[in-house]
Amino acid sequence: MPEGSTEAESGTQRRTPQWGMAIDLDRCTGCEACVVACSSENNVPTAGEDQSAKGRAMHWIRIDRYYEGDFPNIRVRHRPVLCQQCDEAPCEPVCPVNATYQNAEGLNVQVYNRCIGTRYCAINCPYTVRFLNWYPPEWAEPLGLQLNPDVSVRPAGVVEKCTFCVQRIKRAKLNAAAEGREVGDGEVQPACVQSCPAEAMVFGDLSDPTSRVAHLANSRRAQRLLEELGTKPRVFYLERAD
Amino acid sequence: MLLLLLAAAGALMAADQPLSFSHAAHIEKARMQCTDCHSGAKTRDNAGIPSIRRCMACHQFIATDRPEIGRLAAYWEKQREVPWLRVYGFSKDAAVQFRHAPHARAEIECARCHGDVASMTVAVPAVVHTMGTCVQCHRDNSASDDCVACHF
Known part of the structure; x- marks a missing residue:
């Protein structure tokens, strides 16, 4: 078997991809299909009414709403916000146990096994996209029957966040390796x-x-969220043209 | 039922399997390959525990006079699967995502992780799957030792 495919499987392809995302705010309608898809793909637990009221709802991606103007001449702008997978991530240096780091492909990785739940990362994240599992994960029936076997279920006391659907990145790489080729553009879809x-x-x-x-x-429309903080996010927002 | 794991890591306990299946008889005597029964081992995520259809494909005709094969046939006649106990597997707490296919493509022998099953009667977890075992082999074979290679 060709050497290249072994390299690809081990996660060190000849050319290491640098994953990133672009979100066209002109197209986003704020429908929240992404929020539902994310929770379902990544086994994100439902927090329940009481916990949500305490600000403990977990969504790896959310839609921020901004209202402009006064009623009735009001305009709503939507912005999907997920982990920005920063190159200079504020969450990383504050972790006392190195449970979060940036890997070679630019993913800001959260290692559940290492996390001891100090929440320093969640506090230091300017995008507030990190969430602590305050309780063992729960799903209202029958949602618990549709857990994704490709994604670990995180226990209580562990911080979790968007992974850019790393399981899908892995899957695409494995498929490509099995066929002896590189991962094509658009082949990985979170x-x-x-x-x-x-x-x-x-x-x-x-x-x-x-x-x-x-x-x-x-x-020219591409901007990054809170770019002035110097976090160098990997999510690019194409601002509305108007 | 298949998800029942042998709890204590490292304890060389033979699972109390529903039938006294002998790996040695199939591999050493009958000259079968691991993948003849664990068909996903080279191509899929999970190697898989064979369905009774696969057992009966041979044992409808082979060794039908043996008492254990009689018990196997009894499951078949009741249209039941044999409730085999899984011997290897990671606990959910480990948050490990293991895939067989890439390891097979990298030509890692089955025995590297599963021991000399060919000479075992009942399969026992002869190789302890700790993170050290995995990481050492990954490093020896210049595979990724990124955390997210396995933990996600």
Whole structure:
């Protein structure tokens, strides 16, 4: 078997992809299909009414709403916010047990086994996209019957967050390795990207100048959230043209 | 039922299997391959525990006079699967996502992780699957030792 495919399986392809995402805010309708798809793909537990009221609802991706103008001349803007997979992530250096780090492909990884639940990362994240499992995960029946076997269920006391659907990245790499080729552009689709009916979200390799996401990230409309903090996020928002 | 794991890691306990199946008889005497029964081992995530259909494909005709095969046939006639106990597997707490296919493609021998099953009667967890076992082998074979290679 060719050597290249062994490398690809081990996660060190000849060209290490640099994963990133572009979200076209002109297309986003705020329908929250991404939120549902994400929770379902990634076994994100339901917090329940009481816990949600305490601000403990868990959503790896959320839709921020911004209202402009006064009623009735009001305009709503939507912005899907997920882990920005920062290159200079504020969550990483504060973890006392190295449970979160940036890997070679630019993913801001959360290692559940290492996490001891200090929540320093969640507090230090300017995008508030990290969540502690306050209680053992629960799902209202029959949601518990549809857990994704490709994703671990996180126990209580562990912080979790968006992984860019790393299980799908792995799957695409394995499929590519089995066929002795490299992962193609658009082959990896996180659940949010796949479910977006407006096709507002694009995922791919930022280091490949021919990829769709790199093209969009270089657009004049592309901005990053709270860029002034110097976090160097890997999620690019294409601001509305108006 | 298949998900019942042998709890104590490292304890060389033979699972109390519903039938006294001998791996040695099938591999050493009958010259079968691991993948003849664990068909997913080279191509899929899970190697898989064979369905009774696979057992009966041979044992409708082979060794039908043996008492254990008679018990196997009894499951078959009742249209039941044999409730085999799983010998290897990671606990849910480990948050490990293991895939067989890439390991088979990297030409890792079955015995590297499963021991010399060929000479066992009842399969026992002869190789202890700790993180050290995995990481050492990954490093020896220059495979990824990124945490997220397995934990996600």
